[in-house]
Amino acid sequence: MLTYTIRRLILAVPTLLFIALVIFLLLELAPGDPMAEMPLTIPPEVKEKMREALGLGQPWYVRFYLWLYQFFIVEPQYWIDGLFGTNFADGAQRIISFQSRSPVFNTIAERIPQTLWVVGMSYVVGVIIALPIGIISAVRQYSWFDNFGTFISMVGFSVPTFFTGVLLIVIFSVNLGWFPSIYDTTLKVNDWPSFVKQLKQMAMPVFVLALYNAAQISRFMRASMLDNLGQDYVRTARAKGMTEKVVVLKHVLRNSLIPVVTVIALGVPQVFGGAIITEQVFKVNGLGQLLIIAIHGNDVPMVLTLTFIFAVLIVVFNLIADILYGVLDPRIRYD
Amino acid sequence: MTETTQTQSTIPVRNQWWDVWDQFKTHRGAVIGGAFLIFITLFVLLGPYLWQVDAQKLDIRNKDLRPFYIGLFSDVKWSWSRPLGTDHLGRDIMANLIQGGQISMAVGWTAMILSLFLGTLIGVLAGFFKRLDGILMRFTDLVLSLPLLPILLVMMLLFRDPLRAAFGPETGIFILIVSGIGITSWMHTARIVRGDILAIKEREFVLAARSIGTPPRRMITRHLLPNVMSPIMVSATLGLASAIITESALSFLGLGFPSDFPTWGKILFDSVDRMAAFPERVIWPGLCISLTVLSVNYIGDGLRDALDPRIRGL
Numbered sequence: 001m002l003t004y005t006i007r008r009l010i011l012a013v014p015t016l017l018f019i020a021l022v023i024f025l026l027l028e029l030a031p032g033d034p035m036a037e038m039p040l041t042i043p044p045e046v047k048e049k050m051r052e053a054l055g056l057g058q059p060w061y062v063r064f065y066l067w068l069y070q071f072f073i074v075e076p077q078y079w080i081d082g083l084f085g086t087n088f089a090d091g092a093q094r095i096i097s098f099q100s101r102s103p104v105f106n107t108i109a110e111r112i113p114q115t116l117w118v119v120g121m122s123y124v125v126g127v128i129i130a131l132p133i134g135i136i137s138a139v140r141q142y143s144w145f146d147n148f149g150t151f152i153s154m155v156g157f158s159v160p161t162f163f164t165g166v167l168l169i170v171i172f173s174v175n176l177g178w179f180p181s182i183y184d185t186t187l188k189v190n191d192w193p194s195f196v197k198q199l200k201q202m203a204m205p206v207f208v209l210a211l212y213n214a215a216q217i218s219r220f221m222r223a224s225m226l227d228n229l230g231q232d233y234v235r236t237a238r239a240k241g242m243t244e245k246v247v248v249l250k251h252v253l254r255n256s257l258i259p260v261v262t263v264i265a266l267g268v269p270q271v272f273g274g275a276i277i278t279e280q281v282f283k284v285n286g287l288g289q290l291l292i293i294a295i296h297g298n299d300v301p302m303v304l305t306l307t308f309i310f311a312v313l314i315v316v317f318n319l320i321a322d323i324l325y326g327v328l329d330p331r332i333r334y335d
Numbered sequence: 336m337t338e339t340t341q342t343q344s345t346i347p348v349r350n351q352w353w354d355v356w357d358q359f360k361t362h363r364g365a366v367i368g369g370a371f372l373i374f375i376t377l378f379v380l381l382g383p384y385l386w387q388v389d390a391q392k393l394d395i396r397n398k399d400l401r402p403f404y405i406g407l408f409s410d411v412k413w414s415w416s417r418p419l420g421t422d423h424l425g426r427d428i429m430a431n432l433i434q435g436g437q438i439s440m441a442v443g444w445t446a447m448i449l450s451l452f453l454g455t456l457i458g459v460l461a462g463f464f465k466r467l468d469g470i471l472m473r474f475t476d477l478v479l480s481l482p483l484l485p486i487l488l489v490m491m492l493l494f495r496d497p498l499r500a501a502f503g504p505e506t507g508i509f510i511l512i513v514s515g516i517g518i519t520s521w522m523h524t525a526r527i528v529r530g531d532i533l534a535i536k537e538r539e540f541v542l543a544a545r546s547i548g549t550p551p552r553r554m555i556t557r558h559l560l561p562n563v564m565s566p567i568m569v570s571a572t573l574g575l576a577s578a579i580i581t582e583s584a585l586s587f588l589g590l591g592f593p594s595d596f597p598t599w600g601k602i603l604f605d606s607v608d609r610m611a612a613f614p615e616r617v618i619w620p621g622l623c624i625s626l627t628v629l630s631v632n633y634i635g636d637g638l639r640d641a642l643d644p645r646i647r648g649l
Contacts, residue, residue: 276484276485280587
């Protein structure tokens with residue numbers, strides 16, 4: 001298992017480098033010029049100097065190397081400095097956003113809490129709803145509960161999140177006035193009323209994403225339970241005189257959770273991607289909205305860094321899913 | 336010899352697709368989904384002939400009309416000549432839904448066919464030719480680990496202007512969106528097709544075909560492809576559904592078609608700002624997208640059962 005993990009970790013390095021290269025070369029084609037909004041009165045030679053100051057003078061492979069160096073060496077140094085008060089970075093050049101002229105990672109650090117709160121909470125809620133629904137649907141296959149669950153999950157992954165979000169806003173914030181339609185990031189939670197307010201503004205985005213995630217996970221849970229319910233060991237357990245509760249919740253559930261856990265791990269990066277749309281609907285200023293703004297504003301370093309972070313998430317969670325599968329299922333050994 | 340020919344002729348000739356159809360009919364959701372898909376396709380195709388209102392015509396005097404079902408019960412500005420109301424520039428919403436539906440469906444179908452073609456091509460090549468297998472599957476894994484939505488958004492931004500200049504505003508964006516969705520969604524089809532080809536390749540009929548000297552090209556088109564039709568058809572339905580959703584998501588994020596060129600997603604996006612006053616402008620295009628995708632998903636569900644010989648005939 002350990003050798004497998006190490007081998008996969010080593011293999012992940014060229015994968016990530018390749019992905020970084022693809023994104024970088026794609027952005028290289030960008031028609032936008034970060035100097036376009038500068039006043040025309042600036043003489044051309046000064047403009048040339050400013051371009052060089054932004055690091056645009058060199059050929060692409062030099063800039064690609066510099067970006068990699070900044071992403072993997074300089075930024076972690078600043079991060080460690082911030083944590084322990086050391087001075088590893090020593091004033092080295094950080095990745096600078098074209099739009100705000102401030103370090104990209106500072107902006108990202110400001111945005112991450114909102115995304116994690118809304119997206120992370122919705123994923124947790126989605127999983128918590130999905131597992132019991134999947135279990136009951138499988139145990140009572142073709143009952144009204146199962147049919148209803150199938151229908152709801154079909155609706156859940158057919159209706160796009162931007163429509164569910166808009167629909168909820170129309171119903172619950174326009175007509176009923178229960179929840180605010182815009183997420184207020186400046187809200188500080190320090191007493192009970194502000195906590196209730198925070199819950200209220202999180203309710204709708206969390207529900208939208210949770211419905212979408214629960215739809216998919218409950219299907220997997222149901223299929224996996226059904227696979228296991230037909231196995232011989234279930235018949236043996238029943239023949240030994242165990243109650244149905246023990247058979248289902250102890251024997252079948254544990255075995256069925258193995259593939260579901262990996263599916264849950266694989267879904268995490270997709271949730272971050274899908275959150276781009278939900279954040280746009282509810283005006284949550286998280287990572288997804290940051291990416292959209294950066295794309296519209298031709299902010300190449302920001303887009304590059306954010307997209308690469310999404311890619312890192314995908315690669316890391318793929319790895320976690322594969323390793324979890326091996327850890328949970330003793331029949332699977334990769335060595 | 337004569338006996339066998341006689342018995343054969345008494346059995347009615349029955350294509351296997353009739354069996355599939357019989358099984359498909361027993362899935363109620365799939366039949367309703369199929370009926371709705373036919374209805375919405377006819378609606379967007381024949382709509383312009385039945386509802387001859389120009390979708391782009393500005394009619395400021397009749398702006399912000401409400402739909403008839405609100406107008407009948409409360410005192411608002413409405414008119415029978417604009418049954419679903421008009422937008423803030425007086426454009427007819429019904430006509431816009433029809434025109435937008437044409438584009439959304441066209442994008443969905445074309446992108447699905449493109450991604451199916453790419454997926455099948457790569458899957459067959461990887462499954463059939465051992466030398467290509469490793470490299471093609473590594474490539475598929477790499478593409479799968481790309482963050483697809485952000486990359487699609489970046490592609491939209493980068494290639495919008497060059498393609499617009501080359502093919503005109505409408506065709507250019509159409510080509511861009513279709514190829515963007517196509518080349519970011521072929522991976523699952525490729526994996527499924529490769530797996531099935533690998534399994535079928537070891538069967539006796541393939542050995543028999545090879546032993547009479549069938550060339551690889553004929554082998555693929557005549558023996559392998561017909562046998563992987565079922566998974567390809569199921570992933571076609573999934574592909575159509577996700578292509579329609581991706582297109583409307585791009586339009587919703589403001590990186591799809593230009594606004595004088597409506598699609599369902601675009602109409603929805605344009606109406607979000609005033610949805611408190613005019614919720615119907617958001618709900619109708621949203622319903623169109625959701626119901627179309629829902630019906631396509633149900634058809635896919637029914638097809639999966641119908642094409643599985645272990646379930647069929649029970």
